[in-house]
Amino acid sequence: MDLLTELLAFAVAIGVLVVVHEYGHYSVARLCGVKVLRFSIGFGKPLFQRVSRKTGTEWTIAALPLGGYVKMLDERDPDAVIAPEDLPYAFTRKSVAQRFAIVAAGPIANFLLAILLFAIVYASGVSEPVATVAAPASNTVASRAGFDGGETIVGIRYRDGGDGETHAVRSWSDLRWKLLGATFDHRHVVLVAREGTRGPFDFPLDLSSVSDRQVDDDFMSHLGFEPGGGTLSVASVEPGSAAQRAGLVPGDKLRSIDGKPVDSATSFIATIKSHAGQPVLLQIERGYARALQNVTVTPVLQRDDATGASVGRIGAALADQVPMVEVRYGPFESIQLGAQRTWDIALYSLRMFGRMLVGEASLKNLSGPVTIADYAGKSARLGPSAFLSFLGLVSISLGVLNLLPIPVLDGGHLLYYLVEAVTGKAVSDRWQLVLQRAGLACIVALSAIALFNDLARLIHF
Incomplete structure (x- = not known):
């Protein structure tokens, strides 16, 4: 069921983002008088096709739904047979400014979508943890x-x-x-x-x-910042586990561990993991009388499925109830905050990518479709606000990625048009071919690194 949720959420996310991105190209191309031949969601064999009687555009949904494209009338297309009366409507006959606007419209549409999504989340209100901090680890x-x-x-x-x-x-x-x-x-x-x-x-x-x-x-x-101020209790106990042998039962509220107050699940779990084979003293609160008791439990050494490391476990599921606050903004403030959040994330993404290029940040920060699908499913299960926020984040990432000055991406074409605007001459077909091959190699390398990171997270190597 979780896999089905992830796949459906991933399909919806990719579908929405691709449609918005390509519709940005399409709408500005139409405004600039360019004839659009095809608007395709996905690649490969068409599953659905419809030709607009008004514009002549072929609307297509293809078999491989990992992207899309807008095909315009273009004199550079070797297979195109363009009637003389259609030449004014070719992309290549438009001014540099118009071509620049058409290409830039895709990423801009992604940024506008992110602003809208964040504004909806801010305006509708979302329940979030209060900014209460847990006891920090030493030397942080x-x-x-x-x-x-x-x-x-x-x-x-x-x-x-x-x-x-x-x-x-x-x-x-x-x-x-x-x-x-x-x-x-x-x-x-x-x-x-x-x-x-x-x-x-x-x-x-x-x-x-x-x-x-x-x-x-x-x-x-x-x-050293972890959410705190909440109540941590035992949700369930595994039969035959260290927790059951120690006498822990569901409903027990954890007050301290080895004399230190328990105010976050993260710090409690970290202590348990680091004390495999070593007894720890828990102070618990039990029953309606809220009587305090001391319980000694010895974590058992087990393999952590998330990291592959050997850690201590007691075999108890925890329930962490943290204080929550309803965060809601007015419509104009929501739009302003949505724009600010979009700008902050886009700027952070660009700077992080730049630091990865110069070796100041780890390439492990790159993620691929597996991680996106995983987070899509998790956010969908958390509710509409979480899923809309996730969509906004990925929409910004898609916009930023396409603006990178790499040939074959929108940013590479924008770079060509800047050169043409400055020099008065278009970049030659020969140089465009060389740069596109180099750009394709960059994209393949980035995709390989992202896929490797995805697999590393799955199998923990």
Whole structure:
């Protein structure tokens, strides 16, 4: 069932993004007076075809749904037989500015879609974890800043190059995005937090020493920030497990482990994993009387399916109930935030790609269709808001990828037109052929790396 969900979500995501991208090309081509011969979703054998009586465009759905294309009337097509009266409608007869606009319209359509999707999510409201932090690991940026756990971050202020204004932090997701930008820029910031009814307190963070290789999906953990302030309890216990032998039962609330308060599932699981064969002391709260008891459990050494490493396990499923907040914005603010989020993600993607090229960031950050399908399924199961946010993220990635100055991509064609605008001469067919071969080699190499990363995540090598 999960596989079916992933496949359906992946098909919907790719279908929507491809249609929007290609319709950007199509709509601007029509505005510029270019005759569009075919609008195809997918490649290979056509499964559905319909020719528009008004425009003469052939609308096609093909067998391989991993992309699409818009075929325009083009004098460079060796198979094209163009009637003299149709020559003014050929793509190659249009000005440099018009050709530039037609090619750029695809990625721009992806960015506009992302803005719309994010705006819908912001306007409809989404329930997100409160920005309450768990006790940070020692020698992390969070611990050095003075966080002990239990503080709720309500604002952020930029000490270097900022306007001195404290920007509100509304949720954990909001905090993550603000820290991502600050970490990527190696900035000095001040987090404003409250602890219960006390505060606000200032926590200065020096992000200048954070390695670029740590700016990945797990960068918050590298900084020492994990969601906290919630209640961790035992959801179920496996028969014959270490948890059952120790006397743990479903419903037990975990209060401390080896004397340290339990305020996040991440830190609790990390402690269990690192104590294989070593007894740990749990303080639990049981029953309606909320009586406190001490339980000693010894994690058993087992293989971790996610990483392939040998870790400690107790055989209990956990339920982590973190405090939530409903985040909702007005329509105009939602559009503004959608545009800002789209800009931030696009800029981050470009900079990350640049750092991968010069070796300052790991190529493991590249993902392929397997990872996209996995996240599509996961986001679909989480609900409409999560899936729309995922669509927006992938739409931005598609737009950024197509703007890279690599021949065979939109960005490569835009580079040709810039050269033509500056020199007054079009790039020769010979040079275009050479560059396209080089560009195709780059795309194949990137695709191979992305597929390798996908397989590495699946089989943990």
